[in-house]
Amino acid sequence: MSGPLGPLVRRDGDAVFDEAWQAQALAMADCLVRADVFSAGDWAEALGVAVREHEDTTEGYYRAVLSALERLLDRGALPGAEIEARRDAWARAYEATPHGAPVELENAT
Amino acid sequence: MPSFDPKKITDIHRHLHSHLPPEPALRVKAIESLLVEKGLVDPEAVDAWIEAYTEEIGPKRGAQVVARAWLDADFKALLLSDAAAAVTELGVQGQATGHLQAVENTDGVHNLVVCTLCSCYPFGILGMAPAWYKAAEYRARAVRDPRGVLAEFDVALGDDVAVKVWDSTAELRYMVLPQRPAGTDGWDQEALARLVTRNAMIGTDRDLSKGIA
Numbered sequence: 413m414s415g416p417l418g419p420l421v422r423r424d425g426d427a428v429f430d431e432a433w434q435a436q437a438l439a440m441a442d443c444l445v446r447a448d449v450f451s452a453g454d455w456a457e458a459l460g461v462a463v464r465e466h467e468d469t470t471e472g473y474y475r476a477v478l479s480a481l482e483r484l485l486d487r488g489a490l491p492g493a494e495i496e497a498r499r500d501a502w503a504r505a506y507e508a509t510p511h512g513a514p515v516e517l518e519n520a521t
Numbered sequence: 522m523p524s525f526d527p528k529k530i531t532d533i534h535r536h537l538h539s540h541l542p543p544e545p546a547l548r549v550k551a552i553e554s555l556l557v558e559k560g561l562v563d564p565e566a567v568d569a570w571i572e573a574y575t576e577e578i579g580p581k582r583g584a585q586v587v588a589r590a591w592l593d594a595d596f597k598a599l600l601l602s603d604a605a606a607a608v609t610e611l612g613v614q615g616q617a618t619g620h621l622q623a624v625e626n627t628d629g630v631h632n633l634v635v636c637t638l639c640s641c642y643p644f645g646i647l648g649m650a651p652a653w654y655k656a657a658e659y660r661a662r663a664v665r666d667p668r669g670v671l672a673e674f675d676v677a678l679g680d681d682v683a684v685k686v687w688d689s690t691a692e693l694r695y696m697v698l699p700q701r702p703a704g705t706d707g708w709d710q711e712a713l714a715r716l717v718t719r720n721a722m723i724g725t726d727r728d729l730s731k732g733i734a
Contacts, residue, residue, distance in 0.1 A: 456691035460638035498551035
C-alpha cells in the first residue's frame with residue numbers, strides 16, 4: 413500500500429447489511445419494481461432524495477431506503493396511515509407476547 | 522425522598538422484558554405484512570431475493586463475464602456492444618441486468634463507475650454494492666476528483682491514462698471490463714475469474730496481476 417488508506421477504502425470491507433430489516437426493505441423495493449408497483453426510475457429518484465436527508469452511513473442509507481419506500485407506497489399502493497396503524501399493532505403484539513413465544517398480530521391488545 | 526409508584530414500576534418492568542424491535546425493523550415488518558395481504562409482494566420472493574443477493578450472486582457472475590471476454594473475442598465484442606445479450610448468453614442473467622453497458626479499460630483509458638443520484642448498481646451480476654459506493658463522499662468525489670478517489674484505492678494512473686467516469690442510472694448501469702493481466706497465458710475461465718475483483722468491475726481497482734500467486 414502506498415500511503416495512508418483513505419476514508420472510502422476503510423469502508424471497503426463493511427458488511428452490505430448490518431440488520432435483517434435492511435435487506436428486507438431493499439428486497440421489497442426491488443420486488444415492487446419488478447411487479448410494476450412503481451418504476452425503476454421512480455425508485456431511483458425517491459431514493460436519491462431520501463439519501464440526502466439521512467446520515468451518510470450504512471444505517472442512514474437503509475433508513476433512506478425505508479423512507480423512499482414508504483413515500484412511493486403512500487402515492488397509492490399503501491397509504492402511510494395504514495402503515496402507522498399496522499406498526500402500532502405489531503408494537504402492541506410484541507409487548508403483549510411473553511418472551512420466547514412467537515409474536516402474532518392476534519396477541520395485540 | 523424516593524417514592525414508590527407501583528404503576529411506574531410495572532411499566533418499567535414491562536418495558537425491560539419486552540423485546541420490541543428497533544423502529545425501522547417494526548416499520549419494515551408492518552409494510553411487509555400489509556403488502557403480502559394486498560398481494561403486492563410474495564414473501565417467498567422477498568426471502569429468495571435476500572438469499573440470492575447476499576450469498577449466491579456476489580460479484581462472481583461479473584467475474585465470469587470478464588473472464589469469458591478475455592478468452593473469447595466474439596463474446597467480448599458482444600459484451601461491449603450489447604451487454605444484456607452477452608450476459609444472457611452466458612446464462613447468468615439477473616433481472617436487474619436488462620440495461621447494462623460494459624466499458625473497457627485499455628492502456629490509455631481507465632473507467633470508473635458511480636451513481637451520483639443514489640446507488641444504482643448492476644447488482645444482478647455484481648451482487649450488492651459495497652458500502653462506500655453508496656456513500657455521499659464517493660458519489661460526489663468520483664466525479665469531481667476521480668484521480669484522488671483512485672489514489673485512495675491505491676490505483677495510481679500516469680498522466681497518459683485518461684479517466685472516464687460513468688454515471689449509472691436506474692435505466693442504464695455500467696460495469697468495467699478490466700484488462701487481462703500479463704502472465705496468464707493458457708489459463709482457463711475459472712482461473713481467470715478468480716483474479717477479477719468486484720472493485721475492478723466498478724473501476725476502483727485496475728491492476729489484477731496482484732492476484733497471480
